[in-house]
Each structure stands twice: as structure tokens, then as C-alpha cells.
Amino acid sequence: MRNYGDDCPIAAQAAGQGALALIRTSGRGTLELMAKIFSRPRRLRDCPGNTVVHGWILGEQKRIDEVLISVYRAPRSYTGEEGADISCHGGTAAVGAVLGALRGAGFQDALPGEFTFRAFMNGKMDLTRCESVMEIVSARTTTALGRAALRLSGALERKIRDIRDVLLETLSAVELYLDYPEDELEGGEAPEVFPRRKMAEEALEQLRSLAASYRREQLYQEGALAVIAGQPNAGKSSLFNALLNEERSIVTENPGTTRDWIEGAVSLEGIPLRLVDTAGLREPEADKKAEAQGIERSRALIEEADMVLYVVDGSAGIAPQDEAFIASYRKNKNRNGPFLLPLWNKADLAEPSNSIREKYPDLTILSAAGGTGLEELCRLMKSLLTEASETNTAGKDPAETDMSIPNTPMPGDGACLPAGLGALRQKELTEKAACALEEALHLADQKAPLDLIAPPLREAADALGEITGEVSTADILEIMFSRFCLGK
Numbered sequence: 164m165r166n167y168g169d170d171c172p173i174a175a176q177a178a179g180q181g182a183l184a185l186i187r188t189s190g191r192g193t194l195e196l197m198a199k200i201f202s203r204p205r206r207l208r209d210c211p212g213n214t215v216v217h218g219w220i221l222g223e224q225k226r227i228d229e230v231l232i233s234v235y236r237a238p239r240s241y242t243g244e245e246g247a248d249i250s251c252h253g254g255t256a257a258v259g260a261v262l263g264a265l266r267g268a269g270f271q272d273a274l275p276g277e278f279t280f281r282a283f284m285n286g287k288m289d290l291t292r293c294e295s296v297m298e299i300v301s302a303r304t305t306t307a308l309g310r311a312a313l314r315l316s317g318a319l320e321r322k323i324r325d326i327r328d329v330l331l332e333t334l335s336a337v338e339l340y341l342d343y344p345e346d347e348l349e350g351g352e353a354p355e356v357f358p359r360r361k362m363a364e365e366a367l368e369q370l371r372s373l374a375a376s377y378r379r380e381q382l383y384q385e386g387a388l389a390v391i392a393g394q395p396n397a398g399k400s401s402l403f404n405a406l407l408n409e410e411r412s413i414v415t416e417n418p419g420t421t422r423d424w425i426e427g428a429v430s431l432e433g434i435p436l437r438l439v440d441t442a443g444l445r446e447p448e449a450d451k452k453a454e455a456q457g458i459e460r461s462r463a464l465i466e467e468a469d470m471v472l473y474v475v476d477g478s479a480g481i482a483p484q485d486e487a488f489i490a491s492y493r494k495n496k497n498r499n500g501p502f503l504l505p506l507w508n509k510a511d512l513a514e515p516s517n518s519i520r521e522k523y524p525d526l527t528i529l530s531a532a533g534g535t536g537l538e539e540l541c542r543l544m545k546s547l548l549t550e551a552s553e554t555n556t557a558g559k560d561p562a563e564t565d566m567s568i569p570n571t572p573m574p575g576d577g578a579c580l581p582a583g584l585g586a587l588r589q590k591e592l593t594e595k596a597a598c599a600l601e602e603a604l605h606l607a608d609q610k611a612p613l614d615l616i617a618p619p620l621r622e623a624a625d626a627l628g629e630i631t632g633e634v635s636t637a638d639i640l641e642i643m644f645s646r647f648c649l650g651k
């Protein structure tokens with residue numbers, strides 16, 4: 164198999180399910196090769212960069228497809244190389260035939276992520292921006308898109324570089340000092356390792372908050388799973404429909420209608436939320452096999468969920484089974500399970516008594532059918548999910564904070580948040596840098612010799628350099644880019 168790393172002409176389909184498709188090419192000699200299969204070869208060879216040429220792709224003297232070719236001249240292109248994007252007609256036949264003609268002319272099939280790999284190698288983008296390209300491609304909500312676009316704009320790269328600069332400055336002061344023989348020292352006193360100690364401490368603080376940002380960014384990228392559970396007839400399907408704002412789940416008066424589970428997707432103020440309506444949790448009757456299966460699957464889904472919306476039929480009150488279920492989640496506070504939100508439904512028929520309110524101070528009161536209390540519920544769900552993403556990284560027990568509404572308002576759509584980490588790789592390296600810097604600061608506190616302090620400082624700076632790609636190895640790059648999709 165061909166490896167990443169040369170500048171041979173490559174081609175791949177980059178987009179297109181509909182009327183048009185985009186085939187992207189890049190590499191040395193791209194336009195010369197393409198001219199061989201184009202109806203207006205001279206025009207293509209001679210046209211300046213950033214222009215569009217109209218014509219036909221030809222194969223064996225036959226017209227294959229009428230296309231527009233966007234021409235790029237090095238270094239003004241995505242990859243930094245000479246390149247051309249062919250807009251041809253969509254559909255497998257047209258795309259296949261154009262790609263076939265390109266192969267015939269001498270283009271190789273691009274590897275996954277190869278265009279972006281070349282962009283990185285040619286200094287067009289650092290690694291955080293390269294990774295954000297894939298995050299943009301897979302973004303499911305406008306918030307997730309906005310978060311990734313912030314990284315593509317270089318906000319994360321700048322932040323990392325700024326912190327690294329502080330470390331490198333300190334390191335170079337330390338190393339300069341180490342180069343001097345001891346007898347040349349003024350007064351024989353070692354200098355302050357962190358002449359601007361406050362800056363180093365601030366850098367550590369920034370690294371810690373960056374590392375913590377990963378969970379939050381993940382929440383926007385990956386989303387969360389909320390499972391609606393409760394006894395039959397509690398109003399689970401009604402709640403599911405109300406949250407989805409459409410009549411997708413069957414709602415009936417006969418207990419046990421939702422035999423299987425139904426899934427929907429909503430954006431919870433920018434968090435992609437998978438919402439699952441389950442079968443009731445009561446013990447199945449012997450003749451209701453399908454329902455029994457549904458119940459089993461409900462339990463499995465609950466185990467997977469980030470959050471359980473536990474619906475109680477308010478008109479019937481909190482039944483012993485409800486109490487048992489809710490209690491089973493509270494008892495296991497230390498387990499790494501989902502949050503459970505107890506919901507008092509059908510509030511239009513009955514309000515909870517004072518004793519119930521006292522027993523369940525976190526009870527959310529709503530009417531799924533009447534549509535009341537739903538906004539409050541959404542706000543609470545968002546707070547809990549966001550809070551979980553912050554507290555988990557801070558190393559606290561997530562269950563400790565469940566059931567409570569945080570006082571701080573949540574930013575509406577994540578737009579005002581500073582740039583955060585979009586990839587696990589970035590988070591691990593940020594943590595590595597933070598640990599190393601912490602060690603260096605600790606050694607300095609203990610007045611350790613400088614030659615012991617320099618290595619962890621170097622380690623911290625290198626870890627940050629690896630995030631942006633200033634410090635990188637071929638295998639790291641190959642692993643990273645091979646995860647990209649074709650044509651990117």
C-alpha cells in the first residue's frame with residue numbers, strides 16, 4: 164500500500180449524494196495530467212489559480228461528463244499544492260467514470276485524510292485545525308459545528324502555543340543557566356527557576372481548565388442518551404412525543420402499548436440528545452412475551468444511558484415500585500451510572516402532597532399531555548449533563564451533585580464558551596503537560612537543582628508541541644490521519 168508522505172497526484176470523491184458531486188485532486192503535475200482528459204487542455208494548463216474552467220471530462224475520445232474545474236496553484240490551495248476540484252454530476256455512474264478517467268491519466272486514489280495530511284505537512288494547518296476538520300464533518304448540531312469551527316479558526320492552536328511559549332521561555336532561561344560552569348555564578352546563588360512564577364502557575368491553571376473542557380466538547384460532539392422509564396401508563400410516550408414535538412410514539416390508555424423502544428433525536432440547546440421511549444418496567448404477565456422482551460431491553464438501555472427520566476403517574480401517586488426504582492438509583496450513588504430525574508407527570512390531574520415534596524425535593528412537576536413544565540425539564544437536563552461533564556473531570560463524584568439545579572446559568576448554545584479540546588489525543592497530551600509542569604513547580608518549591616527541573620519542563624513543552632504538531636513523529640501522524648474520511 165502507498166504511504167502518506169509524497170506529493171504524487173491524488174484524487175478522491177469529496178462530496179456528493181445529490182445532483183452534483185465534488186472530486187478533489189492535488190499534487191505535483193495535477194493540471195498537466197488533468198489536461199490529458201479535458202476538452203480544453205490549453206485553457207486548463209494556462210489558467211491562473213483560483214479560477215474556474217468549464218468543459219468536458221473525456222475518456223477514449225468520448226465525452227464522460229460536463230464539469231466545472233476549480234483550479235488552485237501552489238501554495239494557494241487547501242493542501243498547499245497545485246490542485247483542482249472537479250464539480251461533476253452526482254450519482255455513482257458519473258462519479259465512477261470521472262474517477263476512472265483520472266486514474267487512467269495517472270492519478271492515484273487518495274488515502275483517508277491525505278489531503279489534510281498534506282495541508283499539515285505544507286504548514287497550512289496545525290494538528291488541532293486538522294482534527295477540527297473531521298469534527299466539522301461529523302457535527303450534528305449547530306453548536307457542535309460552532310465549537311469545531313472555533314478550533315478550525317485556530318483559537319485552540321493559539322491558546323496552546325501561548326502556553327507553550329511561556330514554558331519555552333522558562334526552559335531556555337533554565338538551560339542557559341545550566342550551560343554556565345558553577346564558578347561563574349554571581350554569588351554562587353541559583354537564580355529563581357520561575358522568574359515569572361505567576362505566569363507558570365497561570366499556565367498550569369489554563370492547562371487544567373483546558374483538560375476539563377474535553378468532556379464538555381465531547382458532550383456537544385457525541386451527545387447524550389436519555390431514557391424515559393416508568394410504570395405503564397405513567398405518560399412516558401406522551402413525554403417522549405412532547406419532547407420530540409411530534410407524534411411518533413404511540414400513546415394509548417391501555418398499559419403496555421409501547422412494547423419495544425422507540426428512539427428520537429433532539430437538540431438540547433446544542434447538545435445532540437438521543438431520547439428513548441421504553442416499554443413499562445412492571446413485571447410482564449406470562450402471555451405477554453413481546454412486552455417482556457421490551458422490558459428487558461429497557462433495563463439494558465437504562466444501564467447505557469447518561470440520564471433516566473423516571474415518569475410517575477401523578478394521578479396514581481408514587482407507587483411502591485416507583486419508590487423502589489428511584490431508591491435503587493440513589494443507593495448506588497457511587498456507581499458510574501446515569502442520573503435519575505424523578506418526574507411527577509399529570510400534574511393537571513393531581514399535585515404532589517407536601518410529604519412527597521419533602522421526600523423528593525428534586526421532583527420535577529409537569530404535564531406531558533398539557534405541555535407544562537417541559538421547558539424547566541429541558542433546562543434541568545441540560546444543566547445536569549453539562550455539570551456532569553465538568554464535575555467528572557474535576558474528579559468529584561458525579562452522583563454527589565445529581566438531583567440539584569445548579570445556580571449558575573448555562574450559556575444558551577455554547578457559543579460564548581472559550582475554545583476547548585476536541586480530541587482525546589489533545590486531552591491526554593494536555594494532562595501530560597499539566598502533570599509535568601506541576602512537577603517542575605513542585606521541584607522548584609523544594610529548591611531542587613536546576614538539572615532536575617529542566618526535564619519535566621521540557622516534557623510539558625513537548626507535550627504541547629505534540630498537540631499542535633510542532634513536535635511529531637511519522638507514526639503518530641499516520642495513525643491520526645488514517646482515521647479521517649476519504650476525500651478529506
Ligand SMILES: Nc1nc2c(ncn2[C@@H]2O[C@H](COP(=O)(O)OP(=O)(O)O)[C@@H](O)[C@H]2O)c(=O)[nH]1
Nearest residue numbers: 395396397398399400401414415509530531532
Ligand atoms: N391528564 C393527563 N393525562 C396524561 C398526561 N400524560 C399522559 N397522559 C395520559 O396517560 C395515558 C398514558 O400515556 P402514555 O404516554 O401512553 O403512557 P406510557 O404507557 O407511560 O407510555 C394516556 O391516556 C395519556 O393521554 C398528562 O400530563 N395529563
Ligand SMILES: [Mg+2]
Nearest residue numbers: 399400420421
Ligand atoms: Mg408508552
